[in-house]
Amino acid sequence: MTQTFIPGKDAALEDSIARFQQKLSDLGFQIEEASWLNPVPNVWSVHIRDKECALCFTNGKGATKKAALASALGEYFERLSTNYFFADFWLGETIANGPFVHYPNEKWFPLSENDDVPEGLLDDRLRAFYDPENELTGSMLIDLQSGNEDRGICGLPFTRQSDNQTVYIPMNIIGNLYVSNGMSAGNTRNEARVQGLSEVFERYVKNRIIAESISLPEIPADVLARYPAVVEAIETLEAEGFPIFAYDGSLGGQYPVICVVLFNPANGTCFASFGAHPDFGVALERTVTELLQGRGLKDLMCLLRQPSMMKKLLNIPTSKRTLSIPAV
Template sequence: MRRRSNDTCTPEGQDSGIAPRPRCSDFVLHRSPKAYLSYKSGSPEETLRTIQDVLRPYFFPDIVVSLQPNEFGSTWFCRVSLVHGSVGQNGKGMTIPLALASGFAEFMERLQALYLWRNYSPALPHLEMTPDVIPENERTQWNTFNAALAREMHDRIVPQPSLDGMYEFHDLMNGTVVYLARSLVYTPFLTTGTAAGNTREEALVQALCELFERYAARTVLRNRMVVPSIPWNFLSPSVREMLHQIQEAGFEVYVKDFSLGIGLPVVCVVVGTPEAGYHARPGSAPGINRAVERCILEYYQGIPSTAAKISAVREATDRIKHIMSTLSSHLDVLFSLDEFLTVNFLNAYDFPPDELEFLTKDAPGVAPWDYEREDFYEEIDLLLGLCRKNEIRLYARDLGWMGFPTVQLLSPDLKGHEYDSIERLSLHSQTLMQFQKLLLRGISCVKSPEFSELLHTPEVMYHCLVHNPPLVDRLRGLPQDGSFWVMNSWYFLGLVAYYHQDIDLAKCFFECYRAFNPQDEYSLCLIQAIALLPSEPWNERGLLKEEVAASLRERLHGVSQSTVEEVLMDLQDPKAVLDILDQVVVPCDTCDTCAIASECSYGRVLSVMKKIGDSFPGIFTWESQP
């Protein structure tokens, strides 16, 4: 049984020169010198060797890596995937080795936090970490503590946390043990505050910086704050050179102070033009140059071109606005467009480029900060001092069960907004769980009246809205490979609504599908036809009225007559429109009897989870029937 301890964290045999830091018995902090370019505890080659050794016994041959430079060749983007493209993580660096080390370290973070397979439905069997045992005489205390914490953060999901699922954390402010409910620990933004590194100390600094970054970004964006610009002469020549490269390509470049006037080590690089709009990437690090460097690395993650990045964000946000407008009568009860865009910004930093011009304006009073030291241990001391000064609570736990240092930090003061968020409300709802269960059972359940009712709920519509790409396999929580599985989820839902003879909803869903600019003639004709249908287009036998079909023949333009006839044939009987989808929505009951088991990505991920569970007994609980 774990007990509390108030031992200090001074490295053994050393005089730290720092005031002793209380710690818990199994969360000891040590000296962690930066041995590589005053940047990391180890070289990228050392990091990669360590992770390779950790992973090889389990599934190293199944890992795929891709690399991509930005348009200037100054940064590299890396994607590390396991089994399926959606089961993986991104990395970035100034060199190929640094990008690879970043990608694999992020991969280890997601893996050890059990967040790597988050795109699979929680309705499928999966691993959970076994809760810690709470001393019997403390159970009432921690139940009260967690209930109060949930109320403080306006948690929409679990106002009364269960004592049967709590994990041991360590209060970094006073060194005591804290037990936190699983419902509070696992949020949609689990990875904010979760980090891996060559040492626990390196990981802890990164986790702290992630918390600062997201908190500052949300605060500035939500309040449309005009903040100071950071003079470029504060920056190193190499960082200025990267900024000049972007500037010389024809873009305005701003480095903004996101410290909020309280010394948070956060900056934001804003790039764009008044005509094209702007894109913003915040970043945090103990030193200002590393923070700006991080912004630039994040900016080119996934898309190597500056112009293409802004264009892609504009296209994505315009599409979201169109869909939100189309579904407003269903979604307005849950959230506003601005609330959605703010939450989405925290996920992907995609915000309408024409709405970020306020970040190009200046406020006085830039306040330089510097927490960068030659040892991560000393940086932790300074950053904890910052938190103490601003009354920021921090609870930490070790997630390095596989052998690579990983930590999770939870702060009610920096992460509180996540618990009162639309994403948490939707993703943890029983409504969405039941929706995915029915989808996983196949077309027969999709045809049920219950499924039709679920389609009208804002939780389900939000789930459809956030998926990118919007594919049926993602909607089911069962992402797959290959063109066989590629079907736009809005197209699918439009057919489902038509099957249930819900014309208004079918029109909404097909209008959402239009936002993705389908180019094939059949889709264009189908979208037009659905939009032109009257509210009662069927006769007493449930078939499309002949006069309705005749009207559509006259009004459908820009497509061939043969395509018009094909569409009318398919719309003739609503009860037949889903017959061709049995192979797209294959029933997912058990892997043993599944017709597509050999090609199903989840089956391969499931075998990885089972191997991990068997290799680390006692750490995990198998959730076979969520």
């Protein structure tokens, strides 16, 4: 059997797909590939879902069909292992009072009479970060899935990377502030960690660019030319009437982040995509494929006809080759 290896992945795509599909089948899931899109060369996306529950779905993207399918299956495991499919639901009294609600190694912290945040939750640095005005109370941290005030606050164990100490973070904070940010799955532990950290960098840099009105330099054409598959996708989009600009989001070489902006000259709107990875080529490909994930060219026209926040955010002419995003 042919084996296809791509940068950033620690196993052949064929092996990843076969292993993920088999494991999902063993767990009782009946995964179907509901829809495929290949709007431009070297950009694929797929929507997969469980036949018995269409709400359990994920999307995948990649430069090839196999890469997109492996991406979608990996994301399915990511959402399963982090309970993300059920993040917006109360799970009922049976689970709320069961041995555990989220994970077997969770820890519960009873509420106190004065409603202070219990000792043992968060460390000093995180308490200062989440509660700089000392306004946080314990009852604010009850998780949605259990809603069990009698049981208290559910804390999940995280490993502090500076010293490998365990820090318990309320599930309420994770669900409210981070949603899916930082969740990851991979063929190996390190692959998953790189994916998770890359996503954290991506979101952090995007928010900082907006908040601080940072202007981004355009990535030189000779650098883009090193990645002909991505250039072909960009040129096809431009031939369809959508100018594309790729910007360096590293903030002076600090973060492995790229920003790609698609413009609609007909009405002045645009759509921005951010991507991150330590390998520049992977970050670039990820950003362009993310731009079109789940969208055909007609979908782009519909999307860009809508009022766009980004239309207000761009305040420097494109001739200056920089992207400027003022605070909103």
